[in-house]
Amino acid sequence: MGNRKVKLEWDDGSSSEFHYIWLRDNCACDECKHPDAWERLLDNVELNLDIRPTHLEFGDALEVEWDDGHQTSLSADWLRKNAMAGTGEMLVERHQLCGTPG
Numbered sequence: 116m117g118n119r120k121v122k123l124e125w126d127d128g129s130s131s132e133f134h135y136i137w138l139r140d141n142c143a144c145d146e147c148k149h150p151d152a153w154e155r156l157l158d159n160v161e162l163n164l165d166i167r168p169t170h171l172e173f174g175d176a177l178e179v180e181w182d183d184g185h186q187t188s189l190s191a192d193w194l195r196k197n198a199m200a201g202t203g204e205m206l207v208e209r210h211q212l213c214g215t216p217g
Contacts, residue, residue: 119165123173123194131198138179139166141197142187 121138124130140159142148147157163183170180177194179187 119167121168121171121177123177123191125195131194133177133194133198135166135168136162136164138177138187138189139181139185141189142185143189144185144187146185 119136120132120134122130122132139162140157142157143153148155167182168179169182170178172178173191176188176190179189181187
């Protein structure tokens with residue numbers, strides 16, 4: 116589980132690391148985000164910066180049980196799209212905007 120982050124290995128042999136606090140902050144369960152409006156219900160100021168998982172499973176989703184009893188489930192596809200590069204910058208897919216040279 117590492118020191119404050121988890122390392123996930125992808126099918127293509129690459130890997131990504133995710134900080135525990137980032138994973139907890141991005142929980143999209145009904146307790147953390149409104150199920151219809153997706154409005155944030157979780158006040159991130161109240162998050163314990165030293166939060167740690169007590170259980171992790173990774174398949175089609177990363178399933179995390181936290182030491183405060185909360186459970187988070189984040190899809191592997193979403194995590195891959197939101198992974199951080201080694202420089203700390205977000206990895207983004209290149210998209211061509213309508214009307215721009217490509």
